[in-house]
Amino acid sequence: IDVICDNEAKIISKIHDKDVRLEKAEEIDSIIPGTEKMEHRPVVIGFGPAGIFAALTLARKGYKPIVYERGESVDKRTETVEKFWKSGELNLESNVQFGEGGAGTFSDGKLTTRIKDHRCTFVLDELINAGAPSEIKYESKAHVGTDLLKGVVKNIREEIKRLGGEVHFDSKLEKLSYENGKLKKIIVSGKEIPCEALVLAIGHSSRDTYEMLHKENVSMDAKAFAIGVRIEHPQELINISQYGENHKHPKLQAADYRLTYQSERLKRGIYSFCMCPGGVVVAAASEEGRLVSNGMSYHARDLENANSALVVTISPEDFEGDSPLRGMEFQRHYEELAFKLGGGNYKAPVQLVGDFLKDRISTKLGEVTPSYTAGYEFKELKDCLPSYVIDALKEGIYNFDKKIKGYEREDAVLTGIETRT
Ligand SMILES: Cc1cc2nc3c(=O)[nH]c(=O)nc-3n(C[C@H](O)[C@H](O)[C@H](O)COP(=O)(O)OP(=O)(O)OC[C@H]3O[C@@H](n4cnc5c(N)ncnc54)[C@H](O)[C@@H]3O)c2cc1C
Numbered sequence: 001i002d003v004i005c006d007n008e009a010k011i012i013s014k015i016h017d018k019d020v021r022l023e024k025a026e027e028i029d030s031i032i033p034g035t036e037k038m039e040h041r042p043v044v045i046g047f048g049p050a051g052i053f054a055a056l057t058l059a060r061k062g063y064k065p066i067v068y069e070r071g072e073s074v075d076k077r078t079e080t081v082e083k084f085w086k087s088g089e090l091n092l093e094s095n096v097q098f099g100e101g102g103a104g105t106f107s108d109g110k111l112t113t114r115i116k117d118h119r120c121t122f123v124l125d126e127l128i129n130a131g132a133p134s135e136i137k138y139e140s141k142a143h144v145g146t147d148l149l150k151g152v153v154k155n156i157r158e159e160i161k162r163l164g165g166e167v168h169f170d171s172k173l174e175k176l177s178y179e180n181g182k183l184k185k186i187i188v189s190g191k192e193i194p195c196e197a198l199v200l201a202i203g204h205s206s207r208d209t210y211e212m213l214h215k216e217n218v219s220m221d222a223k224a225f226a227i228g229v230r231i232e233h234p235q236e237l238i239n240i241s242q243y244g245e246n247h248k249h250p251k252l253q254a255a256d257y258r259l260t261y262q263s264e265r266l267k268r269g270i271y272s273f274c275m276c277p278g279g280v281v282v283a284a285a286s287e288e289g290r291l292v293s294n295g296m297s298y299h300a301r302d303l304e305n306a307n308s309a310l311v312v313t314i315s316p317e318d319f320e321g322d323s324p325l326r327g328m329e330f331q332r333h334y335e336e337l338a339f340k341l342g343g344g345n346y347k348a349p350v351q352l353v354g355d356f357l358k359d360r361i362s363t364k365l366g367e368v369t370p371s372y373t374a375g376y377e378f379k380e381l382k383d384c385l386p387s388y389v390i391d392a393l394k395e396g397i398y399n400f401d402k403k404i405k406g407y408e409r410e411d412a413v414l415t416g417i418e419t420r421t
Contacts, residue, residue, distance in 0.1 A: 001138075031061065042197040043186065045173045048102015051201035052156055053123060059163035062173040067165065068188045070172035070206070073157075074150045081106060085283055085373040093172065096294065097205040097420070100169060101153040103132040106284075108276040108297040109144030125206035129317060130155035133299075141256065145299030173202075173209060177218050178232025205286045205420060207328050220324045226273065226421045227334065228311035228393055229381060230281045230293045231353070232368055232413040233406070236276065238306040241404040244318050248378075249316045254278040254301040257308070261399040263392055266311050270396030273421055275308035281415050283346050283374035291334035291342055293372060293415050305371050312392040331419045337384040338417040348372045349379035349417075355392055355412030356381060366411020381416045 002023060012022045044055045047069035070093050077099035079089045097103045109126075113120060127144070128134050130152045131403035136142035136229040144152065150153075157167050175187040176198075186195045202209050211290055214220060235254050239247040251412040254277035255352050261270045279297035286292070295307045311376035341349040350370050352362040362378045369380065382390045 002166075010183070023308045028170060031057065033061070033207055036195060040194045040196055042199065043068065043195045044199040044201060046070075046102065046201035046203060046206075047100050047157070047167060048201060048203050049104065050203075051102070051199070052153065053126070054168070054199045054201055055160050055165055056126065059160045059165040062164075064164035065160070065166075066165040066193075067160070068171040068173060069098075069100060069167070070171050071095070071169065073169045074100040074105060074153055076169075077101075077105070078150065084285075084346070086204065088347075088374060090285055090288060091348065092286070092288065095286050097203065097286040099159065100167075101149065102368075103203050103205060103420070105149060106146050106282055106294075106296045106303075107149070108274070108279055108295065109146060109149045109299075110276075111142045111144065112219065112274075126156065127341050130159070136186065143299075145298070145301070146296050147298045148301040158245060159268060173200075175212065176218075177328065185320075192378050193216070199382075202373055207287065207332075210325060210328065214323075214325055222316040222319065222324045222327050224313065224315045225331075225419075225420045226271070226311035226313050226329060227331070227385065227417065228270075228309060229385075230307050230372075230415040231272075231310045231397075232281060232305045232307045232370060232415070232416055233409070234368060235278050235304060237406045237409070238404065241406070251332045254306070256306075257404060259400045259403060260394050263395050266388060266395065267394050268388070268392045270310070270312050270392050270399075272400075273309040273311050273418075275306070277306050278303045279305070279307050279371075280309050281348075281370065283348070283372065284420070285335075285339075285346055287335070287385060289331060290337040291346060291348060291417065292335055292349055292420055293418050294420065303371070305368060305413075307371065308420065310393060310414075311418055311421055312389045312396075314383045314389075318386075334384060334386070334417060335419055341379045341416070342382045343377050345374070347375040347377050349381060349384060350376040351379065351414050351416075352410060353397060353414060355411040356414055357397065357408065361381075365413075366409075368411050370413045370415055372415050376415065379416075381414060384416050 042065050044051045044067045055065045072094040077094050080094050096106050132144050132152050136197045172187050177185045239255045256275045257274040257276045276295035276297045278301035284292045284294035319330045356363040397408050
């Protein structure tokens with residue numbers, strides 16, 4: 001809670017409580033404009049969270065930015081994604097990773113950030129202005145939900161346009177063009193656009209664009225990430241573990257969890273990630289013949305299952321070669337194995353926890369039904385993940401059962417594979 005009053009320093013000096021401190025007013029408006037007149041309007045590539053807030057900030061400063069987004073507007077994109085989930089027909093430009101709102105549009109909308117930055121307040125205020133519930137301002141684990149998020153994104157897009165900006169969908173950055181070492185133009189879906197100031201807000205899945213940028217000698221580094229599976233339990237099991245005997249109290253919402261474990265034996269971290277209470281496991285592929293899973297929730301978080309990514313750390317030393325894009329090739333390899341294992345058409349390989357721990361294929365479900373949106377096949381997950389990831393997941397599951405009783409229950413469902421943490 002921020003309290004504003006007169007004589008703050010004097011009051012603080014009288015309160016001897018470590019939880020009460022003087023908060024330095026930070027300069028929110030710390031953007032320093034350039035001194036040369038720009039010939040052209042600035043261009044933002046991508047309309048996920050990074051692109052949205054870059055464009056909004058530029059628009060507020062009077063720069064009238066032009067945004068190009070390879071995917072569709074959020075309403076058209078929703079139809080395209082739902083069609084993919086039903087038929088397996090993947091649109092390579094507009095999908096769960098690409099399109100208005102970015103990768104998190106079909107998500108739990110958890111407002112997760114591990115940074116402490118005064119601009120977080122700006123982001124929350126803008127989300128509320130655009131229609132997000134006001135409690136996100138004070139809830140410790142705020143979430144918006146995919147249903148509300150879509151309206152919020154549209155409202156921010158309209159605000160950028162009202163301020164003189166432009167937002168173009170179905171428009172992909174394909175090439176950069178320089179003169180004397182300076183950016184002069186860009187090619188967007190075959191059209192030349194004069195450009196001297198470019199913001200690349202392209203997320204982590206636009207692999208063709210990364211390849212193009214690498215060819216253009218844009219400097220880049222390989223990064224550590226994590227891969228694994230989605231795990232599903234009955235939401236009630238998580239509620240009982242977290243809330244105890246009060247778990248049915250009407251004021252309590254679906255409980256979440258966050259688990260981490262460091263394996264000394266394997267020298268790897270295993271952790272839960274993007275936990276979605278009362279949510280759904282979604283097919284989140286963005287490339288043909290490669291399978292990716294993820295999770296989302298609606299604002300009410302009232303579905304039967306709790307799901308979370310269960311992932312193992314991977315560092316650049318795990319990849320072969322020295323290209324900065326080798327992590328991407330590593331992801332592609334395992335996504336392809338998972339696609340083939342699921343039998344094609346973006347069905348996911350699924351194994352029950354009891355069978356996974358005993359290295360055998362599952363033959364029937366227990367009480368937990370996989371919620372994965374594009375169908376599933378019983379398969380052994382060891383056939384689509386590295387053996388060190390399988391070993392680490394097993395160790396993690398045993399350990400997490402000590403923290404959440406029933407975590408390793410026989411009929412909990414594992415869905416492969418999660419690669420885009
Ligand atoms: C299903 C799912 C659920 C998630 N749930 C959560 C959650 O609950 N909470 C959370 O904090 N995080 C969540 N995440 C992660 C979160 O979505 C990302 O951290 C976030 O979206 C990153 O923002 P970004 O703007 O950097 O990139 P992105 O959101 O990936 O946006 C990049 C945009 O750039 C566009 N683009 C890429 N290349 C080009 C090009 N060449 N030309 C034009 N446009 C291009 C893409 O189409 C995309 O829309 C989730 C992710 C997924 C996939």
